[in-house]
Amino acid sequence: MNIPEMYACLMRARRVLRTALQAVPDEVLARPLLGGERFHCIKDLLLHIAVVEDGWINGDIRRAQTVLDEWPDLNARAEGPQQAATPLATLLDYWDAVEARTLAYLSGLTPAELTRVVTVEDWPPQHQRFTVDGVLWHVLQHEIRHTAQIALLLRLQDITPPTLDLLFYLSPVPLSTPETIHDHS
Template structure:
């Protein structure tokens, strides 16, 4: 098995977890927060997708799906087009309201571009440095694993919130 196949499989698992966390929830469910400082399912899925879009697009040296395919306009959020959710506070989290089809549509569009990119990678590509702001510098392989790990954590958080809402 090639590394590219493993990466594509891992991003596929992220997609499955996102669909399981979002599917069947109303817009109100998706925006619900367990308390005033908590994230919502909508914010978590928006954020994990924005980070994947941002980081993979940067590594691939392409424009983000968020802006090139009109998702920024469709969401209509009161944030800059460059916002990914880093540094957001409770009031910012509360501003992310979106129906399931919009969240899943954006995630699926990013997923398709991500998988198309990683399927074209060779093992040697994973050693390319993509971020020199860290010590040691971040390679493409480390960046992609970092995105997968972050995405899966947030998808798990969304699943937890979904479960808590269903128990109410």
């Protein structure tokens, strides 16, 4: 599986998650269930997922203006536990805008771009260097990890979370396709 294929699977899972969250009462999405400095509720995690994708891809890889820069109300409180009062629709609209920009970038992804080295200035310790391929896989894995947290937070509130497992988004192999047996001895 390559990065654009994995991103397509994540987008399909996002649609399922989005539909499920839109059916959840706002007080559940805003309920402070997590301690710590940055994330207290599901809405905080939703914004964080989108901000990380936006920052790494648009800011660090592309060295362009982030989508968040165009959302001053969200930008002012993007890294704190302050999204409880933000309408879910606003968070989802921002995530959609990030997704659109990511899709545009991924449509031109080349093998040379994947091997390009980028310097990440805000990752401790400062000025770390990674390949674009590594950063993109980090962004994808980051979303998977945090959507699992959201699923757990829903379950802790007696709400059945949506199924987000990768196998539900992969195309199955037809039964008529012969299986390959590998000898690992």
